[in-house]
Amino acid sequence: MISGFAVVLPTLLARFSNETTSDFWPATILSLVLCATLCSTARLSDMYGGYPIFMLAVLWFCIWCVVAGFSTSLILLDICRAMQGLAIAAYTPSSFALFGCIYPTGPRRNMVLGIYGASSPLGFFVGIYVSAALPSDSWSWYFWIAAIIGFVALIAAYLSVPSDRADRSSLNLTMDWWGALTITSGLILVAYALAASANAPHAWQTAGILAPFLIGLACLACAVFIELRLADCPLLPRKFFTPKSVKPLMIACVSFYGSFGTWLFTATNHLRLAYGVTGVQLAAWFAPLAVGGFLCAVVGSSILHITSPTFVLLISGIAWVAAPLLLALGDPSMGYWPFVFPAMICTTLGIDMTYTIANVVLSSVSPLQWQGLAGAVNSYTASDSSDDDEERRTRGQQHNRAAGETSTHVQSDLGEGMVLKFEIFVVKVPLLSLHGIQFKKVDGGTWQYKNMAQTILNELKL
Template sequence: MSAVDEVSVAGGVRGVEPGPPTVMTGRLRLVLVVLLVAQFMLAVDFSILNVALPVIGKGLGFSLANLQWIATSFALCAAGFTLFFGRVADLFGRRRLFLAGLALLGISSLVGGLATSPELLLIARVAQGLATAAVTPAGLSLLTTAFPEGPLRDRALGLNGALMSAGFTTGAILGGVLTDLLSWRWSFFINVPVALAVLIIAPSVIKESKPETRPKLDIPGAITVTAGLLALVFGMTQAGEHGWTSPTALISLALGVLLLILFYVVEKHSSSPLVPVSVLKRRTVAWGNIAGLIAFVTETSLVFLMTLYLQEVLGYSALSAGLSFGVLGIGTIIGGSLAAKVIGRIGTKSTLITGGLLQAVATAALFGLGDDRSWMWLLLAGTFLGGIGNMLVIVGFMVTATSGLPDSEQGMATGLATMTQQIGITMGTPIMSAIATGHIAGRTTSGAVLDGVGLAVLINAAIVLAGTLLTALFLRSDRRRA
């Protein structure tokens, strides 16, 4: 080939396979903003009601035993139906499902804010959970198909991960502020104008994305995986509420595991599987999702442990405790903003390892927390650095788990990743709560609480380190560089 044949033509090189684009156009920026706003709002919903639960219970007449269902009903649907809706998005149109889910979220939030009885509020929370299960994988698959694999997708996923983690933290802070200054009802109402704005703008900005030929929906697979996830999540919430020896928790967890095994068997013999077994066997999908599961289990449960420490040991109010997590939120934003550059420089596997080690060290340092407020500097420093490390892992997990798959399977891949995220958020707190409260064993002194929190922190750090070692051993290195 002559030198003339190597001349750049229309931004590429004749005779040479062009690499993925690295410059984000104005239209792609607008698409990114619309999708990120929706994902941020969904992340806020996971935690915005946590602080307000006692107030809601008194206002609507929830018994103390039934108060947990305000959170559990949402978590069950958000985690249980995610994989199903991720595949539905592939088959019937991602934009269509994204918009339908947003409309349901806006309506259910309005109903929840206006609720005058426990029954109506729980119906609204179930609808919010279903909306989240539809919008999250649809939005993520729209993002991964709009941005080609490479630096642009890494950057988009980095911003998405940062805003989702920041949204979880923001929800805890915003819920306390709205409840104290206005009413718990505004924790619902705040979704309505945001959902409406996205519904107005999105149709003219986001293109429809779906396969040319519509395959059959795997009904047996959808039933077994959804039922299995519902049983698993319900068992986890019951374990957190009544302990890991609770018969209801153990039966639900066992049933969930059996149904998920049955789902795997169904998929092996299905002509049009919900999740092809070949995809589940991909190292990037399998180990990427394992890394993501550990990241969400550990960091969200660490927020619970630090909340327990701040309120029960140091005596801070719920609002003050929530505000202190703003430092963690800043760390996650920084981590998400840096993640794409780090991945471009050292690759996704090295990014997962680097982030995991940083999170493990920062978490282990929190074992040194003492019983007076002079130790706040360690908590702030540890959560800040841990937030950066955790976000490097989360973005690395999203890039790994969605790479190397065709656009026709992106809804399924992002559905798997979203399911991993939501199960991690759901199961982390019951596990760490059981460890901490089991060690406290009925003692109510601040010293006993500090001991329980310290043990749980060490186990949390050990889980992060174990996940990092598994990634180092079993995930193949990628050669992609910026």
């Protein structure tokens, strides 16, 4: 729903958008809703059990995927994406609540969490591959295939997953509604302001960006006060962060996941521009992220009971430092295997092992009543730092065209939109009888803009 949608989005924008619509919401609303509601859905999972919340969430996801396939406007698509984000925010912590109840702490739970973590890189790669393989006029099947997969998961869970609701009656958890309201509102408003300001000129002088940001900060300040002073059963209790490993682990995860979003964007463009790789070949070059991610997650979780998580994280950190260096130092003339392939292996060692270790550690140090919260905290750092960053980088914003402005839309061989907007001015050099042209980037990637500007200059033969 996140990785593949970046490929489908240009087709949807070409079909539904016009000069007065913005593509900001379809690109970012899923991650905004997902990140903002994780704590609330985690509390519901810890209160009522992971099983009923998981079943309702998957059913909700299937319904809105089906509806999204019949979308006739960006407004309906935005609503569907928001509801899909709410469903993902519900079944992610509910899965952790189920794991924490069914499996005792030890190697077996570690293995289950490893398999759970392994599904992330596989799903990421499959989403991109399926969306890229679909014809542009069959975009509805991107959502309908997701609905079919979700329905199969729903039936499988109904037939095989035991209910854990009876184990929750003695936990005495209640819903912190004021905390949920202020946290959700604050995170949505702040995230919206930060995302909308990415490419907007004079962003922080615009009331439409500054006002939501300030109101969001005020809501988050109120949430902190409520959680620390007023709430009898806060959504984010301070005792959750009491184990000495939790705080440094969260800081490391934010850094890892955030840099992954940047790496994915820059690596994709680097392979296109420097290596000339596009289409299915580009997807194949990223295949080690799926295969290696699955293996790293399973192997990493299976050895945690015989080795220190700190040691595994150290290996993961070294690999993550090596991944961008290999791409930066690699010679494109040498092809895929000497530098790109090792970079992909280091990337999956760095990201997927970290995600799996964080899942295992947070689940192990958290009691039963906070198992859903443990899943929400790790998922929040991953979703907010990586997925939303990638969506903000791949989107473009519509704006009113000024007189004399030229707007150019570029599409890659993958079918993925490289929304590139720039202005070309004819200028006169002061004090000299010379004229020239001036380029000004309005929106889009720097590399695409530089490449397009150089192509235009070469064609003009000035």
